[in-house]
Amino acid sequence: MYKNSIVTKKLVVQPVFVSLVHLNVFMGPCRYGVGEELTYDYEKKESLKTFQFFNEDLKNYVDHGHVELLESKYLEWHEDFAVKEESIEDVLSNNEKVDVYLISGTRLISYVSTIIAKRSGKPIAFCPLSNSKYSRLGGIDAAAHLFASGDFEVYNALSYEELNQTFRAMRTRKVLKNMKLLYGLRNNILSFGCVSSFVDITDVTKRFGTEILNYNGLEFFKELDALTDEEKAEAKAIADKLVEDANGVHLPAETISNDVEFYLTAKKVMSFYDCNAFTLPCFEMCATRELNKRHLTFCLTHSLMKDDGVPSACASDVGSVISIAILMSIARKAPHMGNCMVRLEDKTNHSLRILHDVCSKYMKGYDEKPLPIDYVSFTKGNWGTTMRYDFAQDAGEKVTLINLSPKMDKIMIVRGTVTGCDDFLTPECKHALVFDVEDSHDFHKKEAEFGHHFAWVYGDYEEDLRMLADMLGMDVVVA
Structure with a gap:
C-alpha cells in the first residue's frame, strides 16, 4: 500500500x-x-x-x-x-x-x-x-x-x-479534501481525448477540496532515464513477481519491466510532491513517440496505483480520478474505469459495455484475495503491459458505476448486473465488462450530461453515494 x-x-x-x-x-x-x-x-x-x-x-x-x-x-x-x-x-x-x-x-x-x-x-x-x-x-x-x-x-x-x-460518506468527503492530484500535462490543460473531464479545473477544488498539481508530462521521461541501477533492479523484481503470480502471461515477460519502471517513476514524482492521486494524457503523450521508443504504456501504472490505494485514471480525466477515489473510499475496493456505451446488438436486454485495460488485482476488496490476473500486451507489437481478468466469471454479480458532471455539481449513479466479458485476451484497449441495466435508452440519454468515462466497483452502493452527494451539495441522477 x-x-x-x-x-x-x-x-x-x-x-x-x-x-x-x-x-x-x-x-x-x-x-x-x-x-x-x-x-x-x-x-x-x-x-x-x-x-x-x-x-x-x-x-x-x-x-x-x-x-x-x-x-x-x-x-x-x-x-x-x-x-x-x-x-x-x-x-x-x-x-x-x-x-x-x-x-x-x-x-x-x-x-x-x-x-x-x-x-x-x-x-x-x-x-x-x-x-x-x-x-x-x-x-x-x-x-x-x-x-x-x-x-x-x-x-x-x-x-x-x-x-x-x-461514517463511510464522511470519510470519503475527508479523503477528497485531503487528496493531492499529480496532473500530468502535455500541452492543453483539457485533454483532447476527454473534454468531459471538467469545464473549470478550479471547480474540482471548490467542490471537493482536492489540490491539483500540474506537472509537465515530458519530465516523466527525464526522471525515467535517471533511474538508478538499484531502482531498475527493483522494477525487475516487481515485474518478476507479477509474472510469478500471474494466471497467464501473453507477452514477452522481459518487456513488463519497462512498464514497471514507469510506474516507479510516477510514484517517485508523486512522493516528491506529496501527491496521492495520479493522471496524465494518453493520446498526447503517445504522440511524442516516446512510448513507442521505450516500449511502454501507462495502463499497468494505473492498475498498480489502484492496487496501492492510489486513485489513478486514464486520459487526464480529473473527474474520473475523483470518481475512482469516491468508490475506492466507500467500497474499499480497487475500481475499474472506462468508456461506457450501449451495446446496440443487444438493446432488448439493456446491455452495456465498459472498457479500458486497467483492471486491478484488488477489485473485490483490499482485504480479499487478489484476482487471478493475466498479462496481455496493449499493442500488436507485443509490448505495453495490461492487466486482464475474465469478468464473465462474475456473471450475476451486482456492480455500481458513477460519473461526475463536468461542472462537478452532479453525480450519475448506475446499477447493473454482470453478464460477461469482451476481449479478455485481445491486445489494444478492448478489455470490457458487459452488464445489463434497467433501461439502456434512459442511461444513454442521461449519460450525455456526464460524459463517456465511468468508474465502477462490485456491489450496490447507491445509498452510500446518495448520502455523500447530499454532504457535498451535489444533485443525483440515477439510471
Whole structure:
C-alpha cells in the first residue's frame, strides 16, 4: 500500500457518553424510581453499566476499517443543569484531530450535545444502542435546535448499519479534501481525448477540496532515464513477481519491466510532491513517440496505483480520478474505469459495455484475495503491459458505476448486473465488462450530461453515494 494511500486514511470519531446523575433524593415529573433507585450511588452505577454497554457496541458494530475510534469520554452533570467548563474541555481535548462526535448517554443529552457542536465546530452523530427499542430522541431534539441556529451538521442514525453508512460518506468527503492530484500535462490543460473531464479545473477544488498539481508530462521521461541501477533492479523484481503470480502471461515477460519502471517513476514524482492521486494524457503523450521508443504504456501504472490505494485514471480525466477515489473510499475496493456505451446488438436486454485495460488485482476488496490476473500486451507489437481478468466469471454479480458532471455539481449513479466479458485476451484497449441495466435508452440519454468515462466497483452502493452527494451539495441522477 502506498505510504499516503487514501485507503488507509480513516474518519476520526470521538465517542461521548452524557449522563444526568442526580445528587439529591427526590421524586417528581422528571425523576423516576423509589427507595435506593433515587440515590446518587445507584444512578451512577446504572450509568456506568450503560456506558460500558455503549463501548461494547462501538467495539462490535462500528466499522473499524473506515473509522478510528478515540477513547470514549464520560460527561456527568446534575440536576442543577450546570455543564462545567472542565467537562467540556475534556470532551474537546482532541478536537483538532476529531472529525465527528458520536454522542450517546442516558436522559437529557440534547442540551449538552448542542454545546459540543457549537464549541467544537464539528459534526455530531447519534445512534440508538443495540438493545434500544426506540429511536434516539435526544439527537432529534438537538438537531432541530442546531439546524434552526445555523450551519451545523447533525446525523441521526436508526441503527449501527446506518451509522456506518454515514461514517463511510464522511470519510470519503475527508479523503477528497485531503487528496493531492499529480496532473500530468502535455500541452492543453483539457485533454483532447476527454473534454468531459471538467469545464473549470478550479471547480474540482471548490467542490471537493482536492489540490491539483500540474506537472509537465515530458519530465516523466527525464526522471525515467535517471533511474538508478538499484531502482531498475527493483522494477525487475516487481515485474518478476507479477509474472510469478500471474494466471497467464501473453507477452514477452522481459518487456513488463519497462512498464514497471514507469510506474516507479510516477510514484517517485508523486512522493516528491506529496501527491496521492495520479493522471496524465494518453493520446498526447503517445504522440511524442516516446512510448513507442521505450516500449511502454501507462495502463499497468494505473492498475498498480489502484492496487496501492492510489486513485489513478486514464486520459487526464480529473473527474474520473475523483470518481475512482469516491468508490475506492466507500467500497474499499480497487475500481475499474472506462468508456461506457450501449451495446446496440443487444438493446432488448439493456446491455452495456465498459472498457479500458486497467483492471486491478484488488477489485473485490483490499482485504480479499487478489484476482487471478493475466498479462496481455496493449499493442500488436507485443509490448505495453495490461492487466486482464475474465469478468464473465462474475456473471450475476451486482456492480455500481458513477460519473461526475463536468461542472462537478452532479453525480450519475448506475446499477447493473454482470453478464460477461469482451476481449479478455485481445491486445489494444478492448478489455470490457458487459452488464445489463434497467433501461439502456434512459442511461444513454442521461449519460450525455456526464460524459463517456465511468468508474465502477462490485456491489450496490447507491445509498452510500446518495448520502455523500447530499454532504457535498451535489444533485443525483440515477439510471
